[in-house]
Amino acid sequence: MGARLWVFVPTYNEVGNLEKVVRATADALEQVVPGDWGILVVDDASPDGTGELADRLAEELPQVEVLHRAGKEGLGKAYLAGFSYGFEHGAEFVIVMDADFSHDPDHLAAMIAAAQTSDLVLGSRYVEGGEILDWPRLRRLLSRFGSVYARAVLGVQIHDLTSGFRCVRRRVLETIEPSTLEAQGYVFNIELTYRALLAGFTVTEIPISFRDREAGQSKMSLPIAFEALMLLPRLRWQMSGRRREQLRSAGSQARSRPRFPRLNRRKNGTNGSGHDAVDQDLPERRSA
Ligand SMILES: Nc1nc2c(ncn2[C@@H]2O[C@H](COP(=O)(O)OP(=O)(O)O)[C@@H](O)[C@H]2O)c(=O)[nH]1
Numbered sequence: 594m595g596a597r598l599w600v601f602v603p604t605y606n607e608v609g610n611l612e613k614v615v616r617a618t619a620d621a622l623e624q625v626v627p628g629d630w631g632i633l634v635v636d637d638a639s640p641d642g643t644g645e646l647a648d649r650l651a652e653e654l655p656q657v658e659v660l661h662r663a664g665k666e667g668l669g670k671a672y673l674a675g676f677s678y679g680f681e682h683g684a685e686f687v688i689v690m691d692a693d694f695s696h697d698p699d700h701l702a703a704m705i706a707a708a709q710t711s712d713l714v715l716g717s718r719y720v721e722g723g724e725i726l727d728w729p730r731l732r733r734l735l736s737r738f739g740s741v742y743a744r745a746v747l748g749v750q751i752h753d754l755t756s757g758f759r760c761v762r763r764r765v766l767e768t769i770e771p772s773t774l775e776a777q778g779y780v781f782n783i784e785l786t787y788r789a790l791l792a793g794f795t796v797t798e799i800p801i802s803f804r805d806r807e808a809g810q811s812k813m814s815l816p817i818a819f820e821a822l823m824l825l826p827r828l829r830w831q832m833s834g835r836r837r838e839q840l841r842s843a844g845s846q847a848r849s850r851p852r853f854p855r856l857n858r859r860k861n862g863t864n865g866s867g868h869d870a871v872d873q874d875l876p877e878r879r880s881a
């Protein structure tokens with residue numbers, strides 16, 4: 594299936610959430626980019642039957658596909674598999690979101706709109722208009738502290754570096770050497786964003802209302818979160834000097850390469866930031 598927008602949801606034991614998330618996501622996408630979307634579930638052999646549920650949904654809904662992986666390898670590997678699958682199947686944009694309703698499919702329209710002029714769009718809890726509705730106090734504090742700390746250590750202006758709700762444009766993935774992203778969950782997201790920034794891509798945060806998961810349990814834990822904090826100074830150090838220069842130059846080459854067929858090209862071709870505003874635009878939202 595050659596859709597230009599893929600949404601992928603990594604799953605591990607999400608049997609209580611997946612069907613509702615997939616149906617709500619399918620409805621939202623059909624409104625925004627009719628006929629030009631796919632949904633991919635990346636399941637790591639969940640013992641609770643999430644993979645079988647995903648198969649049933651894929652049988653019923655032709656735009657839904659499932660990637661079964663042999664066992665739990667962690668979120669970073671699942672992210673890589675999902676991005677690769679989307680881009681191998683013709684995607685120009687890949688959105689990743691949790692399968693647990695923390696990331697509301699109602700935000701997809703705003704995310705897709707922002708992706709028209711950005712290389713990487715982050716659903717952000719920490720910009721004006723963003724919020725966390727019902728997380729326990731400790732989790733909220735930890736996430737907030739982690740974001741401020743990551744921002745300071747890396748010296749960047751992004752407010753929600755760990756956000757797992759994001760839209761990545763193909764050329765970002767082609768540039769940042771994803772196979773060398775070895776971290777899991779939080780650091781994976783931070784590092785992908787950091788590399789995109791160093792490569793000179795436009796990164797935009799849009800406000801989201803983040804809710805606690807509807808069912809099941811988080812797979813994140815305090816040790817994973819602390820591990821993330823420890824890894825950041827090393828990340829900054831690794832991405833300095835020659836590596837930084839290589840990324841910058843790969844990014845500028847990626848932005849100057851001629852694009853493949855341009856669709857819905859607007860008359861004035863840039864957004865004022867020096868980047869192409871509308872290459873590979875998605876169709877405008879269908880009017881009600
Ligand atoms: N495929 C796969 N998905 C995972 C893995 N770990 C977590 N997930 C999924 O990744 C998303 C984020 O994990 P979650 O436990 O919600 O983390 P939290 O949002 O930080 O609490 C959810 O959809 C999980 O089901 C994994 O090892 N493999």
Ligand SMILES: [Mg+2]
Nearest residue numbers: 691693695806
């Ligand atoms: Mg979650």
